[in-house]
Amino acid sequence: MSQLERLRPFGFESWGGFGTLRRELDELFDRFGTSTPARAVYSAYPAVNLYETDEAYVLTAELPGLAPEELEISLEGSTVTLRGERKAAPEEGASVHRRERPSGAFRRAFDLPVPIDGEKVEAVHRNGVLTLRLPKAPEHRPRQIVVKAS
Amino acid sequence: MTRVLHDSMRKPVPEEGTRPGPVYRPDADILERADEYLIRVDLPGADEKSVQVRFEKDVLSIQASAGAPPEPSWTPRHAEYQPGGYVREFRLADGIDVDAIRASLQHGVLELHLPKTGRRRSRSIQVAAA
Numbered sequence: 001m002s003q004l005e006r007l008r009p010f011g012f013e014s015w016g017g018f019g020t021l022r023r024e025l026d027e028l029f030d031r032f033g034t035s036t037p038a039r040a041v042y043s044a045y046p047a048v049n050l051y052e053t054d055e056a057y058v059l060t061a062e063l064p065g066l067a068p069e070e071l072e073i074s075l076e077g078s079t080v081t082l083r084g085e086r087k088a089a090p091e092e093g094a095s096v097h098r099r100e101r102p103s104g105a106f107r108r109a110f111d112l113p114v115p116i117d118g119e120k121v122e123a124v125h126r127n128g129v130l131t132l133r134l135p136k137a138p139e140h141r142p143r144q145i146v147v148k149a150s
Numbered sequence: 151m152t153r154v155l156h157d158s159m160r161k162p163v164p165e166e167g168t169r170p171g172p173v174y175r176p177d178a179d180i181l182e183r184a185d186e187y188l189i190r191v192d193l194p195g196a197d198e199k200s201v202q203v204r205f206e207k208d209v210l211s212i213q214a215s216a217g218a219p220p221e222p223s224w225t226p227r228h229a230e231y232q233p234g235g236y237v238r239e240f241r242l243a244d245g246i247d248v249d250a251i252r253a254s255l256q257h258g259v260l261e262l263h264l265p266k267t268g269r270r271r272s273r274s275i276q277v278a279a280a
Contacts, residue, residue: 051224062194064258128194128258
């Protein structure tokens, strides 16, 4: 099924090549011009964005239709893994005219540049968007050094 | 089966001018049951106040705004998607009770129930001999 091909079951990526990804993404949007592109433009599922602050990494992913308890997030050192399944609701006695929404199991693992403080990870799943705040281990946070006059 | 719901979104739509950013054609499932049509639309990020469902001249249109933008203090490091708004239209044929359409939003998925009126869409007409 073509929808399943969009889900990459065992993806493991590091943050090495984001310049390239960025460019590809920009080109993708340019190509569509003013028409409305479908959302299914990225091959790995779910598509994620990563941000950095001084204290933490923030990972966001669009996972519509998934209840928070259906999403499994695990952390090991600096590797965070998202796992879950988008189930196509069984429709007994219904005929399907169109099925565009992807379904299937997914698993994506990301290797972050620094270890994460596992105790302080916060996950919020709101309106189908997961926001995962991953605080850096204390020794990897920037420290302000006060210079004293002697 | 006659196509009762006809997707009219192959052509570009004018973008909503209220917010910057892209506007997407969201993924949708269309199912038919004995008494209703069911449409599910993925609208990740959109909050229920921003979702507008309208029916005008046989066209059911769905619009939603993008969710909250990333906080200014977040430096982007890797991007695979760009949050945006959504627009999609479906042309409805006869046989749908427009006043009884129900809509709900859960976990970023809009669910629309479109009850059938039960009226038959076609009938044969007797031709009387002159």
